[in-house]
Amino acid sequence: MVVEDDADVREALTEVLTDCQYNALHAANGAEALQRLRAADVRPCVILLDMMMPTMDGWQFRAAQKSDPSVSDIPVVVLSAHASGSEAAEKLDAVAYLAKPVSLESLVSLVERFCAVEQE
Amino acid sequence: MTDSKPWPALLSNVQLAFQGIRDYAIFLLQTDGTVASWNEGARLIKGYSEAEIVGQSFSRFYTPEDQLAGKPAALLARALQEGRVEDEAWRVRKDGTRFWADVVITPLRDRDGTLRGFVKITRDLTARKEAEEALRQSEERMRLMIDSVNDHAIVMLDSSGKVATWNPGAERLKGYTAREIVGQSFERFYPEPEIRAGKPRLELETASREGRFEEEGWRLRKDGSRFWANVVLSAAKNERGELIGFTKVTRDLTDRKRSEEAIVERTRQQAAVARLGLFALEQPDVGAVIDRAVATVRETMGTEIVAVLELSADGKSLVLRAGCGLETASIGPVPIQLASPEAGNGQAARADAAQLGWQAFRMGGVLGKQGGSGMTVPIRASDPSREAHGLIEARSRAARAFRDDDVNFLQAVANVIAAALERRVMEEQVRAAEQKAVEERARASQVREALRERDEFISVAAHELRTPLTALQLKLQGAERGLKAEARQPVTGSTVETRLNGALRQTERLSLLVERLLDVTRIAAGRLELALDQFDLAALVRQVSDDFREPAAQTGSELRLESQQPLEGCWDRLRLEQVLVNLLSNAVKYGAGRPISVRTERAGERVRISVTDEGIGIAEADLPRIFTRFQRAAPVRNYGGLGLGLYIAKHIVEAHGGRVEVSSRPGQGSTFLVDLPVAAVQAVGKRDEARVRA
Numbered sequence: 163m164v165v166e167d168d169a170d171v172r173e174a175l176t177e178v179l180t181d182c183q184y185n186a187l188h189a190a191n192g193a194e195a196l197q198r199l200r201a202a203d204v205r206p207c208v209i210l211l212d213m214m215m216p217t218m219d220g221w222q223f224r225a226a227q228k229s230d231p232s233v234s235d236i237p238v239v240v241l242s243a244h245a246s247g248s249e250a251a252e253k254l255d256a257v258a259y260l261a262k263p264v265s266l267e268s269l270v271s272l273v274e275r276f277c278a279v280e281q282e
Numbered sequence: 283m284t285d286s287k288p289w290p291a292l293l294s295n296v297q298l299a300f301q302g303i304r305d306y307a308i309f310l311l312q313t314d315g316t317v318a319s320w321n322e323g324a325r326l327i328k329g330y331s332e333a334e335i336v337g338q339s340f341s342r343f344y345t346p347e348d349q350l351a352g353k354p355a356a357l358l359a360r361a362l363q364e365g366r367v368e369d370e371a372w373r374v375r376k377d378g379t380r381f382w383a384d385v386v387i388t389p390l391r392d393r394d395g396t397l398r399g400f401v402k403i404t405r406d407l408t409a410r411k412e413a414e415e416a417l418r419q420s421e422e423r424m425r426l427m428i429d430s431v432n433d434h435a436i437v438m439l440d441s442s443g444k445v446a447t448w449n450p451g452a453e454r455l456k457g458y459t460a461r462e463i464v465g466q467s468f469e470r471f472y473p474e475p476e477i478r479a480g481k482p483r484l485e486l487e488t489a490s491r492e493g494r495f496e497e498e499g500w501r502l503r504k505d506g507s508r509f510w511a512n513v514v515l516s517a518a519k520n521e522r523g524e525l526i527g528f529t530k531v532t533r534d535l536t537d538r539k540r541s542e543e544a545i546v547e548r549t550r551q552q553a554a555v556a557r558l559g560l561f562a563l564e565q566p567d568v569g570a571v572i573d574r575a576v577a578t579v580r581e582t583m584g585t586e587i588v589a590v591l592e593l594s595a596d597g598k599s600l601v602l603r604a605g606c607g608l609e610t611a612s613i614g615p616v617p618i619q620l621a622s623p624e625a626g627n628g629q630a631a632r633a634d635a636a637q638l639g640w641q642a643f644r645m646g647g648v649l650g651k652q653g654g655s656g657m658t659v660p661i662r663a664s665d666p667s668r669e670a671h672g673l674i675e676a677r678s679r680a681a682r683a684f685r686d687d688d689v690n691f692l693q694a695v696a697n698v699i700a701a702a703l704e705r706r707v708m709e710e711q712v713r714a715a716e717q718k719a720v721e722e723r724a725r726a727s728q729v730r731e732a733l734r735e736r737d738e739f740i741s742v743a744a745h746e747l748r749t750p751l752t753a754l755q756l757k758l759q760g761a762e763r764g765l766k767a768e769a770r771q772p773v774t775g776s777t778v779e780t781r782l783n784g785a786l787r788q789t790e791r792l793s794l795l796v797e798r799l800l801d802v803t804r805i806a807a808g809r810l811e812l813a814l815d816q817f818d819l820a821a822l823v824r825q826v827s828d829d830f831r832e833p834a835a836q837t838g839s840e841l842r843l844e845s846q847q848p849l850e851g852c853w854d855r856l857r858l859e860q861v862l863v864n865l866l867s868n869a870v871k872y873g874a875g876r877p878i879s880v881r882t883e884r885a886g887e888r889v890r891i892s893v894t895d896e897g898i899g900i901a902e903a904d905l906p907r908i909f910t911r912f913q914r915a916a917p918v919r920n921y922g923g924l925g926l927g928l929y930i931a932k933h934i935v936e937a938h939g940g941r942v943e944v945s946s947r948p949g950q951g952s953t954f955l956v957d958l959p960v961a962a963v964q965a966v967g968k969r970d971e972a973r974v975r976a
Contacts, residue, residue: 170750174760243748243749263755
């Protein structure tokens, strides 16, 4: 699942994942992400989480996610344009940190660590 | 020979046997052709009841043309002669409509051979006839279409892949005439390595298995030249599902491929410059920036030789500062000869960008003796009245053509180097200031404050640039994968196109951001220049408001415009548009989905534009700082952005001799008021004279 407020970045990330045969959900902020997570038929295998977002930011989302046992164990990868992104990832107990600008290879190899490609 | 007496026994038997048959008209004719019996099928097909038709001549079933030609009698005569006659032709119903009939007439004879009459069996084949006609017409249309299509090669292959038909489009595209190619294997359209790899066979197999195969790839013309083709192979099967051949539609996409490649190349260059710019923003070491610039040019342009030559301190020679692909020792200082443009006026010539460019041209590129093809651009000072910093040259050993895009790319790299060099100068000033700290403590702290602000600026700017750069990079890499067709599933041309358009949109976002950053630099340096023009400000307000109606509606806000027409005056149109765009985008961003109103009015020699929202508003304590750099009242975690918009807007309005005011209450919304003089400066003559310094 891609949680990112910038529509262009969200679209680009989702597109690349779809190209690689993943079924990617997306949300524009933390609140929308929680809603989609709880309504999803198939649990996402990883969440790519932007930090700076309106309505509910990355920190608030992570807190809410951790307190909901039905989704708390989904691994989170922090996505940030800030130099402090890796610190944030550590504080949030994220499994990895992707620095923007994200390259296609690093994105794909990271997602491969957590997700099997859906069989057609 | 004939006997026209009725034959009661036979008649009643026949009638009994055929009475109920509905699909065929089966009836008896007397020897002279009058109708002697009738059945249900005859009633249904021809429309006459038994009572109406018995005793009438059968010639009334024929068309007037056939009657005139004597066809009814001729058919009876042939039936007698040949023992049977069959005719497929138009017949006429009772209501005058025609139907396509299959008619069989057989003579009826006694045991002793005396002719007693005829049996006539008629089938209505109108539906079949119509279907055949439709088929014939569609085949004709298809043939005409295929022949007239010039930009598609439409070809039929037999099941073994041999060319069976060839259209003019195919001839135009591939260069073979039908005579040359029909009967030949379609493999000859493929490049040799692909034939060896068995690709043509594989494509036929895929098409026959899955019904269809589509791909984009290189194909060969008769003259051996290549073209980038979109090929659709469809299996043609008969009604039993057996393969009878293939249709192959080929389009030449070479032009599209080339322009896509050019866009990819340009976007790749822009992304490389953006990455270099980011690196330069955060890297204090100028040497590292220049090394990275050299590597960026080499990797992006594929030029083996790259050299950055810096103008020496005395301005008399160029010294190799960094480079690759050449022996450093082989390039000593290159003396430059400055042409003195206006000799005799006593002014010393300066090594400005134009002079250096001329120098590079005269020497055939500074590295001309290395051979190959090269291009050189000056590293211009950001202030055009200063000396240029030097030259950057990219050269490949093999001959190649450079395009405008390549020159623009190299110039952009040169600009990054210039900015880094200028920053070094600024930092040297700080060090010098610190040395004199005792007597100039105040000044040092001022410069330090400027540096601290700049660092903060760099961090925000870097963050803002990374967002579109992420989208740009992903779209571009996705499109590149598509073009190379190495994705696990084929990416079609239109997807590549969509991705490229997406990537281009990101480069526009990037350049807009960079433009805003440059505004800040201009304002800080007091170099914000206005280009004044006479125009109707109310029209501009209406145009910008119209542009925002859609984005406002998306957040649920209705945009209302109250505008007094017209507001003629003298301002910088682009700059005021920038102010309006900023105020309206803030209103939409912080407007909480409630109505936004825009008003214009004129009061004497001043005009006022106000933008009012009913959104989250601004706390009183925050009001004074919203017009300063990198400030926003809303939390940065939730609302991104440079925090530069209002800062720039305020300076633009002030440069016009106006002011921006804000009134706001938290939770109730904000009003921004722009107050401008009707004419920014008095009595404007030529446009050039209108340039004023803020």
